[in-house]
Amino acid sequence: MPDPTSADVQDNAAQIAYWNDKAAVTWTAFQERLDTLFEPITALAIDAAAPAPGEHVIDIGCGCGATVLALASRIGPTGRVVGLDVSEPMSARARERIEAAGLTNAQVILSDAATHVFPSKDADLLFSRFGVMFFADPVAAFANLRQSMRPGGRLLCAAWRSLADNPWFDVPLQAARPLLPPQPPIGPDEPGPFAFANADRTRRILTQGGWRDATLTRHDVPMHFADAGHIDQAAEFATRVGMLARILADADPDVRSRARQAVAEALKAYDGPDGITLxxxxxxLSARA
Ligand SMILES: C[S@@+](CC[C@H](N)C(=O)[O-])C[C@H]1O[C@@H](n2cnc3c(N)ncnc32)[C@H](O)[C@@H]1O
Structure with a gap:
């Protein structure tokens, strides 16, 4: 079993900086639209996790709090949801939403999930919507997360499959690519949205982190960018979130504007009666402690 306090695990500094800077600006600005975009995924993940009244749930990388709210409504007043995140602006948004909803069974802690010391080891469910792919040392991080669980407690996390399996990421990226400087290839072990795309590697991470019965189930989901005819809105969204946003964040305004036009052109092919959907x-991911 890896030592969760080893030097490697501490090395999440680049991701922590990113989620407190550029990513925090877009994720808070686009919070409502991202939550709408992810609605089908939230429904799938929460149903699979089956949070029950009275349970203690931990939500890793809870961001602006959508799933904290959804989990809190399922576990009811006798349960408890603890969200963990490294992003100060996103945690602040999550706390505002908890307060606005008048919830007394949910809280958000600003902390690195890879090294956070869990005071009680009684969680029934470890949940995450896209918050577990950013650890420098994922095996040590999952070993640490296991420390929060009661024996037999369950894990349910959503993670992206590959870029090629995700046209909603890939189509805008390919459309803009001729305008962008060459990008270094993303290594299969690097933290980032596709860090868990490889099923064998992901099962290995969970198993080596001490989790039992690690299983991955594929789900294909519609990603609704905008209503029919709203190509410009869809193109703006596609260039402000996801892979392309990360690259364009450092580009000059002229490149950003031309990229947006190229993306708008590419998205026209996906404009149907139900809207612009890719x-x-x-x-x-599911497993047991
Ligand atoms: C892709 S966002 C997902 C946010 C949220 N779960 C959602 O679905 O809207 C990834 C989140 O993971 C958080 N994160 C990244 N590394 C983390 C770490 N080591 N510990 C806790 N949170 C982390 C980021 O700050 C960010 O909020």
Whole structure:
């Protein structure tokens, strides 16, 4: 079993900086639209996790709090949800939403999930919607997360499958690519949205982190960018969130504007009566402590 306090595990500094800077600006600005975009995924993940009244749930990388709210409504007043996140602005948004909803069974802690010391080891459910792919040392991080659980407690996390399996990421990226400087290839072990795309690697991470019965289930989901005809809105969204946003964040305004036009052109092919919708594909990871 890896030592969760080892030097490697501490090395999440680059991700922590990113989630407190550029990513925090877009994720808080687009919070409502991202929550709408992810609605089908939230429904799938929460149903699979089956949070029950009275349970203690931990939500890793809870961001602006959508799933904290959804989990809190399922576990009821006798349960408890603890969200954990490294992003100060996103945690602040989550806390505002908890307060606005008048919830007394939910809280958000600003802390690195890879090294956070869990005071009680009684969680029934470890949940995450896209918050567990950013650890420098994922095996040590999952070993640490296991420390929060009661024996037999369950894990349910949503993570992206590959870029090629996710046209909603890939179509805008390919459309803008001729305008962008060459990008270094993303290593299969690097933290980031596709860090868990490889099913064998992901099962290995969970198993080596001490989790039992690690299983990955594929789900394909519609990703609704905008209502029919609203190409410009869809193109703006597609260039402000996801892979392309990360690259364009450092580009000059002229490149950003031309990229947006190229993306708008590409998205026209996906404009149908139900709106501008591309497909996405996720793994639901499940395991037991
Ligand atoms: C892709 S966002 C998902 C946010 C949220 N779960 C959602 O679905 O809207 C990833 C989140 O993981 C958080 N995160 C990244 N590394 C983390 C770490 N080591 N510990 C806790 N949270 C982390 C980020 O700050 C960010 O809020």
């Amino acid at each position: 497909s996405g594909s996720i793994w639901l």
